[in-house]
Amino acid sequence: MTGSNHQLLAQENDVFATCARIKYFDVVLDHGKGAVLTDVEGNHYLDLLASASATNTGHAHPTVVKAIQDQAAKLTQYTPAYFANSTTAKLAKRLAAIAPMSGPVEVAWGNSGSDANDAIIKFARAYTGRQYIVSFTGAYHGSTYGSLTLSGVSLNMTRKLGPLLPGVVKVPFPSPWEQEADESDEHFVNRYFKAFKEPFETYLPADEVAVIVIEAIQGDGGIAMMPPAFMQKIYDFAKEHGILFAVDEVNQGMGRTGKWWSIQNFPGIEPDMISTAKSLASGLPLSAVIGRKAIMESLGAPANVYTTAGNPVTSAAALATIDVIEKEHLLARSQKLGAKAKAYFEAAKEKYPFIGGVRMYGLDGGIDIVNPVTGAPDEEATTKLIYRVFELGAIIISLRGNILRFQPPLVITEEQLDQVFKIFDQAFAELAAGKLALPAAAKEMGW
Structure with missing residues (x-):
């Protein structure tokens, strides 16, 4: 080991920008295997975050590791901006084959989910000749200027950064906690669709809108699925007005919900483009936009060219990732273990009144922690819980202050999942008994 967690963090603190990390726990990770992480002091943690859903195949999966090693020994980098390489060419074909849309599709490479969502803006404007982009409050699409402008989950993503990209209009997302107790x-759905249409009826000409960009299931917004009836309404609206329909699959794709893509949880909805990254290459820096051929041919080079995008090593990791998901049946595994996790948290909700909504879509969950009396979000209780879970040997973080983000690697075993439930049993019981205290750095923790 190279030092303690606190020693290494103290060394890093002098040279690391505050804006580059959302603070949670004082831990320095050293290595991982499957669903287990180990810090520099040798402490083990069950991973319930999967590197922000970027390691769906788990840590150091042998198939992925071997693919990276073999490719690195063959060709580490040559920019696809000028020449093709055999590995990335194979990956383009594989991705096109699993695209959630019919007809011919094409792929464009990037390095992150952020630049993939920027690319969606480029392609949409080029293809339609229209300027406006519509996105949703609560969304997280990335940290480059275009994707940051699309986002609506944190004030620190706009504070001191204006002016942002012009032409982006946000509409309210129908989050489940916004539904009134006695509301059907x-x-x-009709109430939120009315709010969706208001800009189009007052100041936003539909015939000047290029694309509607959505997360079918908002990730950092709270692991919240768009109501299917609302999805159908905005999809039909887009088709009626010649507006493209794009889905951000960066967080929710690559098997996370028990399907290749989260939009496949909505039968009959075919996007015009999707963005993918994170778990595409098991956490290595690779992203892609997959879209209908006519749209993807609307730009000429070098409108969306990056020197390292489509890197052969990251592409080899992505090919191996697809192999692992298919051969180890991780889609079915996510569905099966997700159902088990949902049953556990639903039972805990019946026992503990501080557990509000429970949402689980495969191994993809949001658990609301609320004040038992008022039902209001309880950020203090949530912080107590995530810190106690960390002390007991698992890593989970909060979203929106009061939502537990449950996204373990899809390779987590049933035995490990049972261990997780035992940890939660203890943490929930201790919170109910008033035994948990806020950590010293509570005010600095979370979004």
């Missing part, structure tokens, strides 16, 4: 699903 139909009324809730």
